[in-house]
Amino acid sequence: MKDKSFNIVLVDDSNFAIECLKETxxxxxxxxxxxxxxxxxxxxxxxxxxxxxxxxxxxxxxxITGIELSKLALTIKPELPIIITSTLDNDxxxxxxxxxxxxxxxxxxxxxxxxFSSIERIQNTKAFT
Numbered sequence: 001m002k003d004k005s006f007n008i009v010l011v012d013d014s015n016f017a018i019e020c021l022k023e024t025x026x027x028x029x030x031x032x033x034x035x036x037x038x039x040x041x042x043x044x045x046x047x048x049x050x051x052x053x054x055x056x057x058x059x060x061x062x063x064i065t066g067i068e069l070s071k072l073a074l075t076i077k078p079e080l081p082i083i084i085t086s087t088l089d090n091d092x093x094x095x096x097x098x099x100x101x102x103x104x105x106x107x108x109x110x111x112x113x114x115x116f117s118s119i120e121r122i123q124n125t126k127a128f129t
Contacts, residue, residue, distance in 0.1 A: 005032035006123050011043045011057040011069065012085075017108075021056065021085075024112050031119065040069045047073050052080070054122060059086030059093065067097055074101050081122040085110065 008031055012018045018036045025031045034052065037043040040063050047055070055073055059066040066084040073080055083104045084097050094105045103125075104118045 006030055006053045006119070007032050007034045007051070008054045008056060008119075009034060009043065009046065009052050010036045011038075011040070011055065011061075011066075013038050013058060013061040017058065017085075021115075024115060025119075027112070028116060028119075030123075040064045040072070043069060044072055044076075047080070048076055052077075053126065054081050054083065054119065056083045056085065059084050059088055059097075067093070067100060067102075070097065070102050071100055081126065083118055083122070 008025060010018050010021050010033055012021070015038065018038070022033045022036060025033050035046055035050070037046065040061065055070075057066040057069055066086065070082045070084065073082065081103045082101070083106060084102050085106045085108055086093070087108045089107055097105050103122050106114060106118060
């Protein structure tokens with residue numbers, strides 16, 4: 001079986017956060033950041049019409065939360081793996097995220113190791129579904 005890139009979309013209202021995430025993810029040649037967005041509306045349009053393997057979104061954004069974006073994304077792509085990142089350490093938000101189908105919740109700042117561990121776990125799970 002030929003290895004293919006694992007295509008990732010990033011969403012955060014902070015351009016700095018997106019660039020840091022993109023730079024970190026690009027260190028692993030198996031992963032490909034195919035799009036980045038600063039808002040939910042454009043993200044949703046992209047998800048509707050493109051094939052992606054993983055959505056990584058910030059929790060707190062001006063228009064809607066990462067949980068709300070995740071709910072919308074999962075209505076059109078129920079099998080889409082999602083990771084939410086946040087500076088918030090709120091058990092209720094984490095439980096809400098997991099209950100709607102988010103795969104992981106990573107608290108910022110996070111280590112490269114934690115990010116890659118989460119992505120690899122999702123990639124390995126997708127390989128068997």
